[in-house]
Amino acid sequence: MIPGFTQTMVNFLQYIFFYTVFSLPLTLSYRTTKVINFVHANFITYGAYTAVFLHGVLGNSSIVIAAFLAFVIVGGMAVLDNLLVFTQLQKRGSSPAMVMISSMGLWIAYRYLLYVLTDIMHFYTSKNFVSYGRITYSDIPSISLAEFNLSQAFIASMVATILVVSSLYLILEKTRMGRAMRAISDNATLAEISGIPRNLVINLTWFLCGGITAVGGVLWTSFSGAITPEAGDSMILQVFTIGFIGGLASLLRTSIGAIIIAFMENIGIAFLNTYLGVPVSFRPFLTFIALLTTLILFPPLGAGGGLPYRFRKRGLSQ
């Protein structure tokens, strides 16, 4: 038995919740809009900083208000990105690679814009926003199981994950909007021919995806001890790997990916640390191995326009 086993288990569950909330929108947005979106990292950070600014500047301590505002603000940000950049590029007939590069450009701009915002807020309130401490929210009840106290972050993210997963299921399976989204992700042209307002549905998808990711960011503020403007960037490896395990197509497989990565990053590294002395800070390497394994053994065929090469003894040139 490894030391601190209960805490490791709690963290494992905690990270499952976070990764699910972060990576489901990534898969959903890619399969509907076919844009690989590096701004996803900014969605997390901006969600977190909506909560931070509300707490630090306006003195808000309600997670419901923070989550709602973050949903609206970041959702609007995602729609704006789509209207001003992605749609423009796709209208010009740019290749998916070009759209990806533009999302990378937006990622840099947003990231440093946040630094500028923290500087301005620091100027007015003289609080340190570049490394902000954990926020204690007043409207999360405290629950203890047996002799074990559940943290605020655990309760909030559990509730949020259940809400996100069930509402995504209901939207996608039970509503007309969800059916339209699924139709567009299967075949956009056919969906458009059968009368689905494609642009509207895509904008709504972006709003939903940005919003959900931002809620994840708000949850992060109740967990992380130091919230920095790079919070989202440091999680991008895990989130994208989970998306790749899901092939950027299947939401169910994405959730399974979240469990796999959370397992490797918490229980796997704890075992390696105890028995082989691997430093805990080498945790991302496990995720990277998972990423390479996914790409080599289960390449997400077709998803990114790749060709199904196989390496046989007789090469392709023969």
Next chain:
Amino acid sequence: MIGFDIVGFIISWLTLFGIYAILSLTLNMESGVSGVTNFGKVVFYGIGAYISATLTTYLILMLNGVDIVENPPYNINGVILLGELGSKNPVLNIGLFILSVFLSFIVAGFVGYLLSYPILRVGPEFVGFTLLSTGELLRIFLLHFEPVGASKGLMAIPNPLGWIPDSRVRETLYLIVILAFLALTYTVMKRLLNSPLGRTLKSVRDDETAALCMGKHVPKIKALVLFIGSGFTGVAGTLLSYYFTSVNPNMFVPSVTFNAWAMIILGGMGNLTGSLLGAALITLVDRLLTFITPLLGITVISPDYVRWIIIGLLIVVVLIVNPRGILPEKPIKTPALQQVEEELKK
């Protein structure tokens, strides 16, 4: 403008330009010409820089008979010893320089070759992300790996021309070395682009399936391009480490890659002269900002952040307004094509 050192400014600008132009030329070869969306330029850059830094500091200490177990180059004694011993022997310095250029070319190229394996079967989205995350992992590894100085990095790397007493002469000579490497890279890339291989690369970029059907071994070609491109990037890393005479993990953040991307997008993807132009423009703005920033005093918003916002928006705006860049890609003039054109004129 008292004390504005115009010669120093030009030398530092050209040095930076030389290093970044190698990056943008090879990136253009990989991404603009052959369609491998390389978001991990910084991996090979970092590998090159760290290899030359480690090799030079350790070997200088060892060859001078210092016990590197007691005085490793990353602690304070090692740094002091390096400062004393670093520039005594010109032959040793230059020899180590040549050795590190070779080694960083081979190692960075080999890493690029290996990395081409997992990314061959997936599209540009996955390629870009995999290479990007490799860069972050390299940084995390360097941050925690003690023999290369962990988060402090390696300092007092002896410059190959460190034995020249006058600093202005030394800087100018080193600049000439860098520009020579740039010229070499440009020639190699230009020759590659104009060869049959270059035209195959363009066909792979435009339509992979079609290239495969024409009997081109696409995986092999992509691996080759990554080998050559990464090798030259490794050399750029070597030049950087000797120029700054120190390396630390935070020099190799993804922003370096984005800088190179902004250069090739601004200059024009698929056009080598465009990459030079893009590199020149962006490094010029960079240097000007570094010179101007101290004159502004303390501002609420750091000019560095504004610079990055501009770089990011520049990529987006150029892609929307003029995706071909300042100098658009031109068709390659092959002898056969020229003959056809002459026949048509008659």
